[in-house]
Amino acid sequence: MLRDVSVEQRAYIDAWLQDLVLESDDVGQFLTELATFTIESFSPSGSTVHCGVTLLRGRKATTAASSDAKALAVDEAQNSFGEGPCLAAMEVLRPVLVRDTATEQRWPRYMRAVRREGIGAILAVPLMVDGDTRAALNLYTEAADGFSSQDVERAEMFAAHSAKALRLALKIAGLTEARNDLVAAMRSRTVIDIAIGVIMAQNRCSQESAHSILIAASNNRNVKMRDLAATVVDSVAPETEVVTHFQE
Numbered sequence: 001m002l003r004d005v006s007v008e009q010r011a012y013i014d015a016w017l018q019d020l021v022l023e024s025d026d027v028g029q030f031l032t033e034l035a036t037f038t039i040e041s042f043s044p045s046g047s048t049v050h051c052g053v054t055l056l057r058g059r060k061a062t063t064a065a066s067s068d069a070k071a072l073a074v075d076e077a078q079n080s081f082g083e084g085p086c087l088a089a090m091e092v093l094r095p096v097l098v099r100d101t102a103t104e105q106r107w108p109r110y111m112r113a114v115r116r117e118g119i120g121a122i123l124a125v126p127l128m129v130d131g132d133t134r135a136a137l138n139l140y141t142e143a144a145d146g147f148s149s150q151d152v153e154r155a156e157m158f159a160a161h162s163a164k165a166l167r168l169a170l171k172i173a174g175l176t177e178a179r180n181d182l183v184a185a186m187r188s189r190t191v192i193d194i195a196i197g198v199i200m201a202q203n204r205c206s207q208e209s210a211h212s213i214l215i216a217a218s219n220n221r222n223v224k225m226r227d228l229a230a231t232v233v234d235s236v237a238p239e240t241e242v243v244t245h246f247q248e
Contacts, residue, residue, distance in 0.1 A: 031065035034162055038137060039067045041158065047143040050119075053127075054079070054086050056134040061087060064135070070117055074140055077113040084110040089124035090134040095152050098122040100144040120144035125155045127163040135166060195229035198236050 031053045038051040051067040052075035061079045066072040078084035084107050085096040098104045101111050101119055114122065119140045127135040137159050141147070147155075192214070199210035214232075218225040 030166070034166075035065045035067040035071070035137075038139070038158070038162075047141045047146055050074075050140040052086075052138040052140075054090070054136050054138060056087070056090050056136075061090075070119075071138070071140060074114050074117050074119055075138055077117075078110055078138075081107070081110050081113070083107045085122050085124040086136045086138045089126045089136045093126050093128070095126070095156055096124045097147060097152055099147070102144060114140070118142050121146035123147045123152060123155055125152075125159040127159055127166055129163065129166060135163075137162065191226055191233060192229040195232040198232050 035051040035053050039049045050071035052063055052071040053065040054061055054075060055064040056062075061082075063072055063075040063079065066075060075086070078086055085098050088106075089096040098106075098111075099121055101115050101121065104111050120143050121141050123139040125137045125139070127137060129135050137155070139147070139155065195214060196207060196210045199205070199213055200207060203210065203213065205213075214225060214229065217223075218228050221228065
């Protein structure tokens, strides 16, 4: 069902995925575009293909993206049952194929659910992600025996390319989160330092004593130090925006 993938097409896929990482606002957008691109990489062959992307963190599996409502429904059904080809693929780290949902003996509750959605065959391919996070591409089609052994091999290739891009997207998201945390910490530090200066002036005390006064007040009032510091600053300079000089 997948179109034959030449060296040129592989290079195109890699370039497209790299551009997608750079252009996506977040990991969710990246995965949604990936799901759409996945089904576009399949030839129709008289049957529609649906795609979902599942993320597993700890013991909780969630549908991170889907190409359409049907893919979302069958993905969510699998997560609610806690069993199925996608979860199995992430556990064994190799593709899991359901040739015909009408004759598949594994995961009987889930098979009944997908048959009600008109799904005839399923192919789940793991995405190799770093750390405790696991992911999988889930491909669904209405046709029984809709995925050949060649399709499995080609889907593995596509998943390998996609996994590299996903790892990059996750690392960029992690760096962005770390940067935001750093900026927030520096802003908190600025507010606290200004508040300590105010307390020093009001109490004619040392910086260490002013710091101790602020800590004690924070503990006694059960208020975060940053919030209490902001109150102190506002008491002497109402509605003044505290600016942190942060050079990137």
